[in-house]
Amino acid sequence: MGWFRGAALAAAAFLTLASGARAAPAMWRVTDGDSQVYLFGTLHALKPTAHWRTPFYDRVLAQAGTVWFEADMESGDPHTIRLLIQRYGSDPDTPLSHKLPASDLDALSRQTDVARIDHLRPWAAALMLSMQPALARGATVDRGADLTITRAARSDAKRVRAFETLEDQARMFASLSQPAEVRYLADVIHERAKGPRISIPPAASLERQWLNGDLARLGPGLVGDLRRENPGLYDALLRRRNLAWADALTSEMAQASGVELVNVGALHMVGEDGLPALLRARGFRVERVQ
Numbered sequence: 001m002g003w004f005r006g007a008a009l010a011a012a013a014f015l016t017l018a019s020g021a022r023a024a025p026a027m028w029r030v031t032d033g034d035s036q037v038y039l040f041g042t043l044h045a046l047k048p049t050a051h052w053r054t055p056f057y058d059r060v061l062a063q064a065g066t067v068w069f070e071a072d073m074e075s076g077d078p079h080t081i082r083l084l085i086q087r088y089g090s091d092p093d094t095p096l097s098h099k100l101p102a103s104d105l106d107a108l109s110r111q112t113d114v115a116r117i118d119h120l121r122p123w124a125a126a127l128m129l130s131m132q133p134a135l136a137r138g139a140t141v142d143r144g145a146d147l148t149i150t151r152a153a154r155s156d157a158k159r160v161r162a163f164e165t166l167e168d169q170a171r172m173f174a175s176l177s178q179p180a181e182v183r184y185l186a187d188v189i190h191e192r193a194k195g196p197r198i199s200i201p202p203a204a205s206l207e208r209q210w211l212n213g214d215l216a217r218l219g220p221g222l223v224g225d226l227r228r229e230n231p232g233l234y235d236a237l238l239r240r241r242n243l244a245w246a247d248a249l250t251s252e253m254a255q256a257s258g259v260e261l262v263n264v265g266a267l268h269m270v271g272e273d274g275l276p277a278l279l280r281a282r283g284f285r286v287e288r289v290q
Helices: 005-008 053-065 078-088 100-107 120-134 143-155 164-174 179-192 203-211 219-229 231-253 273-280
Strands: 027-029 037-041 066-069 158-160 256-267 286-287
Touching: 027 053, 027 164, 027 273, 037 231, 037 273, 053 143, 053 256, 078 100, 078 164, 100 179, 120 164, 120 179, 143 158, 143 256, 164 231, 179 231, 219 231, 231 256, 231 273, 273 286
Parallel strands: 037 256, 066 158, 066 256
Antiparallel strands: 027 037, 027 286
16 A cells, blocks of 8 residues: 555656757746745656756755655555545445446456456545556655655755645545546556556656756646646645645744745646745745756
8 A cells, every 4th residue: 555655646747848948857046035945846756777866956955954745644544544534434334336437447357457446536546546557666655755854954954844744635635526536547457458548657757847847738738738738736745735834834924034944746847826825925036956
């Protein structure tokens, strides 16, 4: 069940194209009079060979007194994940196979043993399936940016904060309407089978684009497609969470000074509902620095 730790939000990783700087995952600096918050969009699962940390990122990490994450992914031990799935991701009354259209169920049966996941709600099955291509390429949540930096921050006795708990994230998915859940799973099935309804790039391309800090071609299309094709998922996964995080950071900057570093899935940085845009709209100075 370890897939759920990274699935806090698995499908995530997109930034705009850096100009003039050496290609690297993107980072923004948000400033007011006496504080600086750096925003870094992560990939939750990476191959061991992915070299993404730059001297600039490491300088920011060294300066930061507080380091933020979506959730404490180290708390995702198998027992905890199992309980969360039982509570929020399972449906003992209506099997998954009864919720999918026949064509989607047929496609799913060619990708996995449906009997093994028939007890899952569509969102939980979708998260599990969406992680498989990256994991099959050798990527792991343990080597992802989030857990790598969590360990580094704790070893340096940084103040580590999280916007959410893993249970918050499970509740978020569980709050989706059944049509939104089923559409989410159908999109994952189609992406794996014969091309996406929502234009999710292949895992290898995704990691490459993230390492290059390049989402000029992928980010707006992906976010726009998600917003248009599955507005319920877009609202729950991105918009409402980003608004809550922007509120938390606004309050933090009003009360604190110094340097803080925010590491969350890179999809949360994209578009008019992304963290850089939301904080700019609140009157902060926001600039791309990597």
